[in-house]
Amino acid sequence: MASQKQKTAARRNVKKAQSAAKSKQTLKHLPAKTRTALGEEANKVRKGEAKTRKELEVEARRLEVAGRSKMGKDELRRAIARAR
DSSP states (O other), X not given: OOOHHHHHHHHHHHHHHHHXXXXXXXXXXXXXXXXXXXXXXXXHHHHTSSXXXXXXXXXXHHTTOTTGGGOOHHHHHHHHHHHX
């Protein structure tokens, strides 16, 4: 059976882990306008109106765009448009 000291330490560790997990929920803390934009982008991808980042990266690789692995979706879109 665990001692009182061990129980206290375990309780403290659990609270610390819960606190860390809660602070990492970054989407919850973004402005509403940003969350809306992210949701709209996700819906476009689901409907097939927009490409995923992975699809954009494959196209950038085909066009031999330099630095593509460090680019975000918008940067990849612009780089692909310039490379065409």
